[in-house]
Amino acid sequence: MESLKILIPTDFSVQAEFAYLMVKKLEEKTTIDIHFLHVLNVPDTVTMDSRGDIQTCGEIDVNYVVKQKEIALRKLENLKVLYGSQINVHLVLGKTTDAILDFSNSNSFDLIVMGTKGSSGIKEVLSGSEAQIIARRSKTPLLSLMCDRSDLQIQNVLLVHNFNHPKKEGMELMHKLIKAFNTKVHLLQITSGQVEFEKASVQADMKQFAELNGIENYECHLINDKDVENGVVHFNQMSNMDIICIGTHGKGGLFHQSATEKLINHLFKPIISFHLNN
Structure with a gap:
């Protein structure tokens, strides 16, 4: 049987729940190795060593960061209570999209699955959703979705x-x-x-x-x-x-209008984006 190693970035929102339900749909037909990743969004001056100890430059209250880390770890452990001890959970520090990309590249995933709220108008032009940015920069294919697709028949x-x-x-x-x-x-x-x-x-x-x-x-x-x-x-x-697959050359952003990124934000279908060979 084919197997998939899947990364689900989570901020503990309903969108992350949609991502998990989509992965469970895939699990009906193939073996899945599920990894949840939460990024504690902090400046580069905040670091965490191999023992999990937090260091800061002094301008940021280390106790505050430690408290946020403890809250995040409890939420991650709660995912194992909800979904089963077989899932893997991870916590890293950094800028959200950069940390997701670094973690994915370092651990050889087959697929990243993200729920997204989408974006539009000036917000989309200036920043774009996190899923858009991941699609633009990730070497790993991204499956993005906006809603619960647990009833999906993949035909x-x-x-x-x-x-x-x-x-x-x-x-x-x-x-x-x-x-x-x-x-x-x-x-x-x-x-x-x-x-x-x-x-x-x-x-x-x-x-x-x-x-x-x-x-x-x-x-x-x-x-x-x-x-x-x-x-x-x-x-x-x-x-x-049932699912849309579309390639990208990774040229979205302010000066490039990417069809892939537009669809991620506007189409109520699961979308798999992958980088095309140049």
Whole structure:
């Protein structure tokens, strides 16, 4: 049986609960090694040694940090009471997104799962949600979701991609999901041109992509829309997908509008984002 080592960053909110319920859905078909991580968000001048002792530069009250650490540890231990002693819990110090990325990179996870509230407007432009930032920078695939999907039936996975130059991508996670759930993969390309003129060449590229990446059970789709985000939304209205998979080049932020990051914040579907090979 395929196995997955999964990291769930938690701030003990309902969004973290949604992430855990999603992981339990995956556990129905595959072996899961679950790790909860809480980041105590403190400046770089606050550190914790191997024994768990806190040191500060003196400007920050060490007793306050120790108290916050004790509260966080109690909450982490309570997760083991709620979910079972088989889960692993971890506490680190630092800036939230940086600490999650460092912990993930150091421990070879297959997947990060995060619940997100999303964001919009000026907040999205200036900062973005933590899930957006993780998707942009993480070497590990991210599964993000906005609500409880414990009733999800994982039968149809939508892979959104530009298939014009087919090549082998890093899709180990997708292959594990396909094998575990016997899913069908729907290959989708969104064009601003005329579908009937591009359909034959795009489908040929999709076929080559599927062969290069070992995808056997699939369907090809090409639709016209003004951009990727709207295309994915409209395709889902026509054909209800269970999970969306979309690659990213990691170029989101203030000066780059990333379709992947927009979907993470706006689409009420579980989304798996992964870094494309350059």
